[in-house]
Amino acid sequence: MDIGRVQDVSDLNDWLKERNLNGHWNHSDREHEEFKPFLWKWPEIHAGLMKATELVPMDMTGRRTVQLRNPELRGRMSNTIHMSIQCVMPGEIAEAHRHTAAAIRYVIHGVSGAYTVVDGEPLPMETGDLITTPGWCFHDHINEGSEPVMWLDVLDARIVALGRGLGETYPGRQQPRERAIGYSNKTQGHVKASWLKHERLTPPAMRYPWTETDAAIQALRESEVEPDPYDGYHVTYTHPINGGPTLPTFACELQIGSPRLTTQDHRHISTTIYQAFRGSGVTVVDGERLEWSEGDIFVVPPWSWHHHENVSDSDNILFSVDDWPTFKALDLYREEGKDA
Ligand SMILES: [Fe+2]
Numbered sequence: 223m224d225i226g227r228v229q230d231v232s233d234l235n236d237w238l239k240e241r242n243l244n245g246h247w248n249h250s251d252r253e254h255e256e257f258k259p260f261l262w263k264w265p266e267i268h269a270g271l272m273k274a275t276e277l278v279p280m281d282m283t284g285r286r287t288v289q290l291r292n293p294e295l296r297g298r299m300s301n302t303i304h305m306s307i308q309c310v311m312p313g314e315i316a317e318a319h320r321h322t323a324a325a326i327r328y329v330i331h332g333v334s335g336a337y338t339v340v341d342g343e344p345l346p347m348e349t350g351d352l353i354t355t356p357g358w359c360f361h362d363h364i365n366e367g368s369e370p371v372m373w374l375d376v377l378d379a380r381i382v383a384l385g386r387g388l389g390e391t392y393p394g395r396q397q398p399r400e401r402a403i404g405y406s407n408k409t410q411g412h413v414k415a416s417w418l419k420h421e422r423l424t425p426p427a428m429r430y431p432w433t434e435t436d437a438a439i440q441a442l443r444e445s446e447v448e449p450d451p452y453d454g455y456h457v458t459y460t461h462p463i464n465g466g467p468t469l470p471t472f473a474c475e476l477q478i479g480s481p482r483l484t485t486q487d488h489r490h491i492s493t494t495i496y497q498a499f500r501g502s503g504v505t506v507v508d509g510e511r512l513e514w515s516e517g518d519i520f521v522v523p524p525w526s527w528h529h530h531e532n533v534s535d536s537d538n539i540l541f542s543v544d545d546w547p548t549f550k551a552l553d554l555y556r557e558e559g560k561d562a
């Protein structure tokens with residue numbers, strides 16, 4: 223169409239569209255990145271992953287993972303954080319590579335003899351352990367145990383993709399295990415090797431063993447401290463160097479809901495992805511009741527009112543990842559609470 227033949231706004235919208243332009247007044251082709259809460263049931267994830275261990279050999283894929291996909295977001299689970307479930311069978315190796323995206327592993331079925339090796343350091347994978355793989359660290363996963371090892375993989379890949387994610391394979395399938403187990407935790411945790419402060423550009427890979435996390439939450443649970451009105455007894459896995467969130471882009475957290483606890487509604491601009499680590503409960507998101515059982519995974523989209531209900535007579539535990547560090551770093555974070 224020639225511009226001279228444009229008679230009305232509809233014509234003009236069409237004329238602009240043909241030239242890959244759009245008027246701010248035209249809402250018809252605005253892209254919607256909003257999405258609804260969604261819950262994935264563990265028995266289905268598990269069944270798919272177990273079938274993959276039979277049908278997908280490790281020489282067919284760099285990583286045998288089942289990715290969670292939100293039906294409203296093509297190929298994604300959220301706009302920022304990506305989550306998959308990975309399984310490595312006894313004797314298998316998920317070969318070494320590195321990428322600019324940072325990752326964490328939260329072990330849901332740990333095995334003695336299974337390790338994530340990060341820059342030459344083997345980090346054991348016991349149930350409930352959290353292991354970080356900061357960006358651009360070489361990492362491979364090995365299972366020298368006698369049972370399948372399974373964990374949640376969480377990456378800031380969507381945030382990194384605001385630019386372009388980079389990656390490369392390691393020369394060889396496996397890195398040599400050059401460092402002793404526990405090296406980074408021992409030397410860059412509470413007691414630091416002061417003269418090695420600048421040994422790495424990135425923070426070290428850390429392991430947060432379940433025994434320590436469990437001790438922290440039990441101590442809080444037994445204390446006189448009032449739980450958080452929105453999240454119950456809630457802890458953050460802190461960054462070993464600066465004491466801030468687990469990684470620059472997202473925080474790993476864990477919360478206990480005591481029996482019959484109902485938290486208050488709040489909403490925040492960050493996205494939270496939860497895994498029901500122990501027990502069952504209900505999370506109400508913008509009026510929708512997500513009823514979860516052990517192992518289920520669900521996503522609470524940004525700026526959605528939500529609260530948690532423990533409808534059982536025993537404690538429940540939710541593990542979560544939340545991208546609030548990204549939003550705080552950019553001065554975009556907002557949060558609102560509603561009193562009960
Ligand atoms: Fe990776």
Ligand SMILES: [Fe+2]
Pocket residue numbers: 452488490494528
């Ligand atoms: Fe929240």
